[in-house]
Amino acid sequence: MSFGDPNNPYGPPQGQQPSGYPPQGQPGYGYPQSAPQQPGYGYPQAPPVQQSPYGGYPGGPMVMPGGVKAARVMLFVIAGLQVLGAILVAVSALAVSAAKNDESLKDDVQFQQFADYSAGALWGLTIVILAWGVLAIWLGVKCGNGGNGVRVTTLVFGIITAILGIYPFIIIGLVHTVLAVLIAVFVGKADGDAWFNRPKY
Missing domain, CATH: 1.10.287 (Helix Hairpins)
Structure with a gap:
C-alpha cells in the first residue's frame, strides 16, 4: 500500500501536514471548536435585519409621529386665532380713529390725547399679532x-x-x-x- 494513493483508506487524510506541525484548517486536540454555522435544536433563530430607510443609519422614524402632527395642527389653529385677533384689534383702532373725528368729542382734549395714543398702540398691536400668526404658520410648515x-x-x-x-x-x-x-x-x-x-x- 502506498500513502500516495488518494483512494487508500489507510493512508493519511488529504491535506495533512508532515508530522510535527499542527494541522491547518482544523482545530487540534484541546483547541476550542468553532460555533456551528447553522443553529441546531435549542438555538434561537435571530430575526432578520431590517433595512433602514436612511441609508444604513438606524433611528429616525419614517413617518411624522402623532404628537408632532397634532402640534402642527395646533400651530395652524393658533395662526387662525391670531388673524381673527388682528382683525378685531384693527377694527378697534378704526373705531378709535373714527371717534377721534367725532365733532362732539373734538373739544375734549383728554379724549383726543387718549385717541392718538390708543390708535397708534392698537395698530402696533395688530402688526405684532399678525407677525406672531405668521411665525406660527412658518413653524407649522417647517x-x-x-x-x-x-x-x-x-x-x-x-x-x-x-x-x-x-x-x-x-x-x-x-x-x-x-x-x-x-x-x-x-x-x-x-x-x-x-x-x-x-x-x-
Whole structure:
C-alpha cells in the first residue's frame, strides 16, 4: 500500500501536514471548536435585519409621529386665532380713529390725547399679532422637514404663547394657553425629538 494513493483508506487524510506541525484548517486536540454555522435544536433563530430607510443609519422614524402632527395642527389653529385677533384689534383702532373725528368729542382734549395714543398702540398691536400668526404658520410648515432648530423655536414659541395667554390676555388667551402648552409637550417628547433630529438626505 502506498500513502500516495488518494483512494487508500489507510493512508493519511488529504491535506495533512508532515508530522510535527499542527494541522491547518482544523482545530487540534484541546483547541476550542468553532460555533456551528447553522443553529441546531435549542438555538434561537435571530430575526432578520431590517433595512433602514436612511441609508444604513438606524433611528429616525419614517413617518411624522402623532404628537408632532397634532402640534402642527395646533400651530395652524393658533395662526387662525391670531388673524381673527388682528382683525378685531384693527377694527378697534378704526373705531378709535373714527371717534377721534367725532365733532362732539373734538373739544375734549383728554379724549383726543387718549385717541392718538390708543390708535397708534392698537395698530402696533395688530402688526405684532399678525407677525406672531405668521411665525406660527412658518413653524407649522417647517415641522414636516425642519431640524432641531425648528423644534427649539417651536418649544420657545409654545412657552411664550402660554405665558402671554396667562398674562395679560387671560380671558381671551385661555385657548392660546392650552394649545401652546400642548404644542410644547408634543414637540418636547422623545418621539418629537427623534423626528426633528432624524437624518435628512
